[in-house]
Amino acid sequence: MIMTIESIDRQKHPVLIDQMFRMRAEVFSSRLGWEVSVNDGRETDRFDDEDPLYLMSVNDETGVLQGAVRLLPTTGPYMLRDVFSVLVPGGAPESPLIWESSRFAINPRVFSVAERAEANHIVHKTTLELLCGIVEVCRSAGIDHVVSVFDARMARIFRAADCPYEVIGTPTRIGKTMTYAGVFEMTDTMRSRLGAVGDLPSTVLAGPSRQPEEGLAERHVA
């Protein structure tokens, strides 16, 4: 299931939040070698201080974090305009109805403990659950479009998930990786399509009553 965690509710989920920042360090710094700032094994940046919304894929049974993504409005500070402007030389989009997703990550711990076939399945399923979560959250908030900056690796993941996007601006090599800016449609059609691929026909969002406030997640942290 997907838990949506607002800034104001971070203190209710200290363990999940901490797991997410450690996962981001492992994925973006250790594995992908991005130039991100890691302190004490946790990756954070200035956009984490802008009260973003986090979507977290949490294992229904164990409460372990499987993946996460961050949403920011394009009316406030956001990555494509303020960090990756090289990708959009003509300027970045901006509107109350366009949000940005960033720091999309799947927890490497999930697949390091599983058999390869099973691991691939979990990665695929978690990716689709997060994507469905983004669409559902945006639909509920009246948001029509999501922009995102991603690399060739993510582009492959989107293709495998049958998640359509359109590249905007000019793809550019940043460091070692080809980097793209893309726009995704937040429509019911998109939701059904992703739902069909991931076998997720009904909502992936945890209702308020299903959002455990600690406990569950904490017990399973080593």
Place this chain on the structure above:
Amino acid sequence: MKLIENNNLVNSLCEITNAATSAALNAVMASLASRHGVRSAAYLGAGMSGASNREPYLAVTYSPNWVEHYKDRGYVKIDPVIQTGMRRLLPLDWDEFGKLEGALKTFFGEAAEFGLGRRGLTIPVHGRRGDRALFSVTSDLSEREWEQEKIEYMRDFQLLAVHLHDKVLELEGEPVLRAKLTPRELECLQWISDGKTAWECSVILGLSEHTVRCYLESCRYKLNASSNTHAVSIAYQTGLFSQIV
């Protein structure tokens, strides 16, 4: 996407744009509330640069008695809309507060006595420079009607919230400098001005129709336009199209 432009939204956005004083903006709030069929509408802005010691900016349709009572009682300290809304991104449905008890029960009870609706929705606004705002509406619709209307009007409320906030920044002497249109955005708008639909633009430009809509959405916001037609007329007036050879 609706074929007929959403006139209520267009009219409200035009009124916001035309408001030249805070008194005028208060009047806009009242007409906006009645036009959109809500019991009350409220804007509260905070954290505008250099304004940390200033009172939050308030434009509300609430009775002055409620505002006074609210201040007297120091309700800002317990008001869950303010306490949580400023650090949120998703719209906040007041039903999320659940069964009200103690001070909160008194607070919302009094609010209802002063004319606020039983249901409420608050849209958080994130500005560029750490400035934040909340746009709230209340209603007396039944739960079922409310759920439907809420979804239907969420986009409108998102747009109204940010346009109100940008107007307040302008009135406070800190206008938002909207970004210039990108070449692609301008190109889409030019085809719209030639009478093409978003779908036709998408065929002409080899883009998906959705991407064209995204570009047009960004155009409307950057030009402070209430509709595509309005955006086209602003582009003509400001000579944007003449830049394209």
